[in-house]
């Protein structure tokens with residue numbers, strides 16, 4: 001099972017129990033915003049997330065190079081493709 005599959009299972013279980021992780025509340029746009037200051041807010045918002053370790057495992061496994069994952073801004077440089085989703 002991949003980290004992505006494990007994360008999906010845990011997120012579904014949390015959702016069934018009435019819990020949404022911070023990036024799934026509202027639009028979640030801050031996690032992939034072009035503005036580093038906005039992404040910094042997402043970094044802070046991740047801190048209490050119950051799936052930090054799994055989220056980090058997905059980012060590493062899938063080698064994500066932009067956006068905030070597990071409280072880490074993985075964006076390199078200043079541009080990224082618009083519309084990319086987690």
Ligand code: SF4
Nearest residue numbers: 022023046049055070
């Ligand atoms: S740790 Fe991952 S799943 Fe949790 S809020 Fe941050 S980006 Fe979302």
